[in-house]
Amino acid sequence: MIGSRQLVKLGCAYLSRIQLSFYHASMTSLLVPAPDVRGQTKLDCEAFRVKLKSVPYLRVPQNCITKFQGNVKNFLLKLPKFKPVQTAKNLHGETEMCVYFDPSKIQDISDSFKEEINWAEHYAEQDLELTYENWPRDDVLRAILPENVEVPTSFSQIGHIIHINLRDEQLPFKKVIGQVLLDKTANARTVVNKLNVINNTYRNFEMEILVGDPDTIVTAKESGCSFTFDFAKVYWNPRLVNEHAALVNLLSEGDVLYDVFAGVGPFAVPAANKGVRVLANDLNPESYKWLCKNSQGKKARKLLTAFNKDGRDFLRDDVKRDILERRKNGSPGAEHLAMNLPALAVEFLDVFRDNWLSEDEADKLCSRPPTVHLYCFVKATKHEDWKALTRQLLEKKLGKTLSEIEVRHVRNVAPNKEMMRASFKLERRIFKNEKEEEPAKKRARKDNDDDEPSSKDVAIPDGQEQGEQGRRSEERARSQRAKTKAKKVKTTLKKLDLGQGSKLNKEKTNQINKQLVELSKEVHRPKTKPKNKTAQPVGKTVQPISGQAKEQATSLIQNMQI
Secondary structure (H helix, E strand, C coil), X not given: CCCHHHHHHHHHHHHHHHHHXXXXXXXXXXCCCCHHHCCCCCCCHHHHCEEEEEEEEEEEEHHHHHHHHHHHHHHECCCCCCCCEEEEECCCCCEEEEXXXXXXXXHHCCHXXXXXXXXXXXXXXXXXXXXXXXXXXHHHHHHHCCCCCCCCCCCEEECCEEEECCCHHHHHHHHHHHHHHHHHCCCCCEEEEECCCCCCCCCCCCEEEEEECCCCEEEEEECCEEEEEECCCCCCCHHHHHHHHHHHCCCCCCCEEEECCCCCCCCHHHHHHCCCEEEEECCCHHHHHHHHHHCCCCCHHXXXXXXXXXXXXXXXXXXXXXXXXXXXXXXXXXXXXXXCCCCCHHHHHHHHHCCCCCHHXXXXXXXXXXXXXXXXXXXCCCCCCHXXXXXXXXXXXXXXCCCCCEEEEEEEEECCEEEEEEEEECCHHHHCCCCCCCCCCCEXXXXXXXCCCCHHHCECCCCCCHHHHHHHHHHHHXXXXXXXXXXXXXXXXXXXXXXXXXXXCHHHHHHHHHHHHHHHHHHHCCCCCCCCHHHCCCCCCCCCCCHHHHHHHHHHHHHHXX
16 A cells, blocks of 8 residues: 555656646747746846757658658647758768757657658657747747746737736846747837827827837738828737728718728728728828828828828818808719727717708708717626616717617627727718607616716616516515505595686685685584494594594695685
């Protein structure tokens, strides 16, 4: 039998093997760093010089390499800056090919293939000395950062700039993280870290350059267009490339796009190149400068007009004037308003609500309603209805319900925070001045007035009211039980006809007051036992009136006197 001490030793050995195997599994291609690498705040490349022992390889004649290369490509040793197939000279001075295999995968090569190429004759092993350049990016960072600090694997590349958002626990290692990203990313010259949230007037974030070239003017390609801009002074998000294309695909040649928050032109320029007439606006002078530069293509130059003003002024003046002019001229094509400022765009909906158009202008504009494409943020879990939250947010800001709205999920921004696109028509009812009553649909209690709605203030959609209906059913049942317990009050007073609409008859008024006084005396008269018991109705007992009841009756009668 195994004793308890032996069992403990075996358990410790087993756990050690698990930890070791986990560590090796997390490191690509069997690279093991030196212990002193952990916790570096300044990169030491020499610490990553390692020797990989007994690497299996085949030496085959050069003219035979194509015969089997396709069969072994999944088993090759793949490392950065390392070629798994290399040329070498044999003892006779003939050129041979050395094919290096991943030691962890070589056992998966089939026996039939080994027999076919005469594996044993060509097989050999060799020690390889590898340097920092041969290490994959994530393996370097995993070796350096403490075990409780997550390796940053998500970043954006805009031209030559790598943009990363470091967490607080990663900040002590920001320089070494930046250097590794710079070394291991093709075409990168600069690494920047965002310092805070976007909260300034022009919606571009502050950032610090971690390593590399301080030049922040970049050129990015998107939708077949080139966009040049100063990344430090404008807003650009490469993660929206698919959304930019999706919106432009909704436009047709001959349409008009009013881009209220155009930035450097990711919507406006591709739309103009498509044959869409574009009025593009941005408040940021720097964005306006690059928007003008980016729209100098042959087609865009003719169809795109740029503005540098506040979005409200652009809507109130330029958009309104252009649409009404198109109605006057009977111009063909549809109009689209793009409002891509997710944190603030809903606040600009008050332009449509607050006397934007006269009655006559509203009739003309809505004879062919333009479409608004508005971007916003909503707070919601994956189990909540993002579309219902989005619709409620827009209807709250407009002060009107929307008969039709199309809502599309764009992307997840942060935990429980989603970016949405809502498309709706500028229909006639939006411009009516009367205040609309609360919609007929049941609404949950509004506990907050946040611009990014949560499920607490969402209109409960059909099919999702069961919990709410159950609560209301219980309330109705309690109310019914209370009504059942209450005694029915009978009265001998007749309905008083005081001659509404004419002067009251003074004599009739005095008569009524006199009757009320007599009734008051009757209430306060002490009860005496009846002389003849048979005079009292059978089965009925007269209950004495309490003092509290008398006071209430007296007060009631006094209030009733005219």
